[in-house]
Amino acid sequence: MYKIESKNVDFYYGPSQALKNINIAIRSNTVTALIGPSGCGKSTYLRLFNRMNDLIDDIKISGQVMIDGEDIYGKGINVDSLRKNVGMVFQKPNPFPKTIFENVAYGLRVNGIKDKKFIEERVETSIKQVVLWDEVKDKLKKSAFELSGGQQQRLCIARALAIQPSVILMDEPTSALDPISTAKVEELIYELKAKYTIVIVTHNMQQAGRVSDRTAFFYLGELVEYDETKKLFTNPKQERTQNYITGRFG
């Protein structure tokens, strides 16, 4: 069974159609990259998986989006538990105005967990998972804003991991970072896929090549090509894909 599957998905912002009949199946423990020019629908598509688009007025969706075989737009779906299972990391690091420790503990606390020892352990594990522990272990009580952009982004990933999701969505997670921090986050993505299923939107095609197993190329709301990253970057089937990834687009 696929971890994530979308079947004949159409999506509208008011009268304008942002996604046209998207069919994609994603296996567990893989990294899938969504690429395409601005406005192609890739971020809209990503935000379907944790129903972030629900927060926007006047939207319409048809078709099915399944996670673990369950239609997440079906009746009786608890959106809060969906979002616990499907974590998200954004383009700009967005730590809360709290201490480093509390940033990671936040998700646990809002979920009603009070056991201090449990929270401490989970915070430590999560920060270790994003290879940030050695850098912050002596200043857990300090504000998260004292960290560098790259460290903040890894902290945000740790915050997402703390509530133990099985899927992580990343919307251009390195576009605000310098090359060294970018490389660290990319390595992290490569390591995290052993435990999680990751879907990443990126404007950086080299990044898609480096981190992902499969790549989906979107254009004007359509899925032009979806294939193994190796194949898509060495021998794409569609001319539009070739023109886009070689920078000859339009």
Next chain:
Amino acid sequence: MTHLDIELQHLKAETIKMWTLVNLQLSKGKIALLKLDKDLAREVILSERRVNAYELKLDRDCENIFALFNPVAVDLRFVLAVLKINNNLERTGDIVEGIAKFVLNVDHTFDKQLLEITRAVEMYEAANNMMEHVLEAFDKEDTSIARKVFQQDELLDDINIKANKIVADYVRTHPDNIEPALYLLSIIRKLERIGDQAKNMAEEIIFYIEAKVLKHRSKVEKTKE
């Protein structure tokens, strides 16, 4: 270890596997030649397919690394070097297959006197050693081992240059043995080409480790640099 490091390490391991196979082919070719072991010669010819399969695989691996990781600096030079070494190894495999085919065509074992005066066996051993040394240089990333190969190649060139006259004199005195003598001359030519392939591979290793281009330089310059 980064994702790219893992891919590069894998590429290196695959190259070494192919290299070991080619060197084994070369050694078997020598035994087949000296003992006129036609079964072994056939085995060499069959195994050439495996060498070819490795070539295609390494080509594909390099292509993927270029496309997915955009390697730079030493990583870029390494993948470029492997791409060329891959080509050299495949050519070496072809040459050994050619030697094995000669063995199938020859009727009697080669005259010992002829082998001695042409120094063909010594040449074969030298070619074998060169290939082993370049492999060792690649494996250990040691350019000093790679540089030794340029010197060794001189022996092969020397034997090759003298072979024409030696074989010509021999066939004048042994008119019944013209055919095997001509085969042996062809084998000497092939061994000389293996030396060239080994030398090219040594140049590639030095290029990727030291970023020095030694192609088209004289031997003295190459060993000094």
